[in-house]
Amino acid sequence: MSEWKKIGCAVDFSDPARLALAEAVEQARRTGAEVVLVHVHVPPPANPSDVIISPAEIARMSADEMERTLAGWRADAEKLLGRAVSTATLVGDPAGEIVRWAREHGPDLLVLGTHGRKGIRRFILGSVAERVLREAPCPVLVARARVPGEAGEVAAEAANYA
Numbered sequence: 001m002s003e004w005k006k007i008g009c010a011v012d013f014s015d016p017a018r019l020a021l022a023e024a025v026e027q028a029r030r031t032g033a034e035v036v037l038v039h040v041h042v043p044p045p046a047n048p049s050d051v052i053i054s055p056a057e058i059a060r061m062s063a064d065e066m067e068r069t070l071a072g073w074r075a076d077a078e079k080l081l082g083r084a085v086s087t088a089t090l091v092g093d094p095a096g097e098i099v100r101w102a103r104e105h106g107p108d109l110l111v112l113g114t115h116g117r118k119g120i121r122r123f124i125l126g127s128v129a130e131r132v133l134r135e136a137p138c139p140v141l142v143a144r145a146r147v148p149g150e151a152g153e154v155a156a157e158a159a160n161y162a
Contacts, residue, residue, distance in 0.1 A: 008107035016113025019143040024111040095131035
């Protein structure tokens with residue numbers, strides 16, 4: 001087994017991120033690694049003509065809600081792992097910020113979920129997981145729900161694109 005000391009787990013508060021969290025915790029249990037939950041906050045675009053409150057107020061409310069949600073995810077992770085879990089909150093493009101964080105903080109493994117979008121939705125929305133796989137400086141484990149007909153509940157695909 002790898003000598004992982006630090007595992008970064010990207011969370012966007014989605015169901016695939018829950019799978020990633022479970023996988024990161026399992027890997028941390030096996031290796032004794034530290035877990036860092038990494039969340040990238042993407043501020044909502046504000047069109048002043050569409051809102052009654054100021055864009056600054058919208059950003060503050062959104063950031064407060066994000067911090068409360070992330071604290072809940074950290075509590076869940078700590079309960080599953082049985083020890084402290086840290087967090088990192090970033091702002092910007094999710095894939096770019098996750099890769100930047102990995103370069104600056106040197107995790108031994110990144111774990112993230114994938115929404116499994118296909119076709120035009122993937123083309124338009126892009127794939128955070130795919131971009132992180134291509135650009136990350138460390139191994140990346142992508143957790144996804146199994147499609148009907150596959151064995152087991154979770155598929156985990158590991159790739160090293162260092």
